Amino acid sequence: MSDNIFFHWSSTNTIGKRIESFKEGYRRNIALLGNRSRIDYIRYKYLSTCFDNEMIIYVNTSYIGGKELFSNIAHSLLSRYLKSHDSLDKMISAASYIIPSTTSFIKKTLKNGSPISFLKPLELINKFINETSNRCILILDEFTELRRIFKNFHQDFSKFIIFQNKCMIIMTSSSISLAKKMLSSELNFLFGNFEHIDLNENAYIENYFYFKKLLYPIKPTPMFMSFFADIMGENTSYFDIIAKEIKKYYDDDESDCIKKVLKHNILKEESYFFQRFIARIDVIKGKFKNYVVPLEIIMAISNGYMRRKEIASLNITKERDVLPQLNKLSELNYISNNGDVYSIKDVLFSFWLSHVFSYYFYPITMDITARERLFDAKLEETIDIFRDTYLKDATERITDLITTFKDDYLKMRKQRIRLPHIDKTKVFSYPDKRFNFLVGEGKEIIFIGIKEDTADDNDIIDYIEKTQAFKNKKVKRIFITLNGLSTSARIIAKENRLIAWDVNDINDLLRIYRKPVIINENNNNIGYPYLYDKE
Structure with a gap:
């Protein structure tokens, strides 16, 4: 093809x-x-x-x-x-x-x-x-x-x-x-x-398979490919460059390969990505009178300070000046304003800010070898966290996601949704139906139905009927499919005041909250017959 x-x-x-x-x-x-x-x-x-x-x-x-x-x-x-x-x-x-x-x-x-x-x-x-x-x-x-x-x-x-x-x-x-x-x-x-x-719809799975095609005939593990797909985001040109570099360094020790590829391509000052991202820093210097403030703000976001209140608590600037700075960074396409939560638009740029530029912006040492050791240590930690997350099943990862909510208002699919703070969760599994039922408790109660396959109208109707008795202001009902969700199913959900998300919506949330996205090769609902030639 x-x-x-x-x-x-x-x-x-x-x-x-x-x-x-x-x-x-x-x-x-x-x-x-x-x-x-x-x-x-x-x-x-x-x-x-x-x-x-x-x-x-x-x-x-x-x-x-x-x-x-x-x-x-x-x-x-x-x-x-x-x-x-x-x-x-x-x-x-x-x-x-x-x-x-x-x-x-x-x-x-x-x-x-x-x-x-x-x-x-x-x-x-x-x-x-x-x-x-x-x-x-x-x-x-x-x-x-x-x-x-x-x-x-x-x-x-x-x-x-x-x-x-x-x-x-x-x-x-x-x-x-x-x-x-x-x-x-x-x-x-x-x-x-x-x-x-x-064009960003289905971006995660499309990019994954595009990356897989670029790497052929090398056949790395899904975890290896998912790690790179996760840190490179939606910029397809990044995949083209990194795939060529992986082919230079790939061997059985995939963790070592990850380190070599990233060290040569984002840590080295002469590398393409380092120069590209430094140029983006220079643009900020030209667009802001006091450029240190917006640089500290994007550094904070890249390190996990996602909410305006969290950024304001760092005392980077006066509290009243935080929002204008965020708005200007959003206009310049550096960050996404997702409602109460902000994220860096270019995921690899965010990775570079937290793993490389931080040692230039907050110089612990000027010694290049020492910086490389710091980079290696932080990257090792990142790989370990990713591996631990990757090995969890999708329901566990969704459970981790909802415990990150802090009464956040988010903009999703032209709707403004409030995601309540959750203190504890409980999961009920029905393996024969490939269905899990998650209950989250806090100021409000969340009922989440998780279908591991493609969901049709009947699945939505069935879930609505089973949770109808709990329909009130203090209960939020969510239906999640780890594959596709038809337009008619979304309409049925909306008419019954039910939040319905497919795997792309979940991945958008995971991206916003700085968690690895879910990519399942077996749940490819995009419609490609084959994405690379079979042997």
Whole structure:
């Protein structure tokens, strides 16, 4: 199975169906939200190769102004139309006899010295479509930047979307929180025309199998692969780099291999990751007047201080200044604001902060050899903790997770959920049904049903009926499946005021609370036939 089919299968499958429908005359616009590397994968290895017959107009809105955006759209449009990579001036000249109205509009707009509104690039696309009768796919990469470039851009955008049905729009954003906020506020009237695709859904299991494919023909233990999948997070480019390094050092002593790979790739100052992450530190230094405060805050988060009150208790800055600092770090894409709990977005960056940068930020010693010994000791401890957690069954790990809650409010699937503090737990197991019943007691009582297989509507209905007698304000009912959960099952749960989570939701929570995610090769509900060739 080729890379551009196996990876992000569910996302590319949906996009492919929408584009095929667009060719047949039915348009459904798309908003792709997710990690930057996932967006790039979709664009470079899928959109750019799978739909050659359609006019794809691409523009990245980061770091440019209105005039540059217009020029980039004009260049992308003419380049695709002429199948040329010449300069914009040469392509305008070459196309002036074929599409005179379009090229005349480009020249006139660029010569005009007045500021360019968002209406101009949209008018350009209109003129091109009217002149050629071609269909277009406009990709607006990092669309949240449009708000910075143009005032009231959404007004021009709405008219274009309503009246121009020969242009399909694919918007992307790696600033997920801001994108969702915009889609629910100034772009709310557009959202009905946009299908929201979350590229981070199924990220954990997809990345695991992608990593497994990269390592072939080496066949490490699942624990070894899970350790790396856990610390690398969702950035697929990290897997590409680390897989190559593992092949250099892999042997039967997997713990030793982990240490060698990480020592050479995140501890050494000349390594790619060290330089990448130091550059991110430098960005903070440039964005904050007193950069020591935000650096101490991200260091605290990487070391387990997840809540605003916990961060404030460290006296890094005045208590009233903690929230503005957190908000700015969130806007800059360093941290995720999950409600009452904060986390570092880039998991490997967080790992580097706590295992490497801490010895630079709080220098215990300047001796390189001594730093290596400190790194080795901390990494050994991390591996041991991971191994102990990995060997627990899923119910034990979920039990550990819920005892971490401290009356936290979290944002999950567009809902705000309060997770109560739990003092003690008890588990009742039903092996014949592959079902466990967990009771947590504290200020409130939590009933949690854990299904080890895929759950269907009947499982949800059965659980609702069994817990109906306990339905009141002091009891929280949760249903968890360690595989997939259908949309209809979620709707049934919501109608009955039952919280329903699948393994992806649980892994999101585990990630937020800095615990290893659950990856079970036998519970692959993504739909891949095979993720690498069998021998």
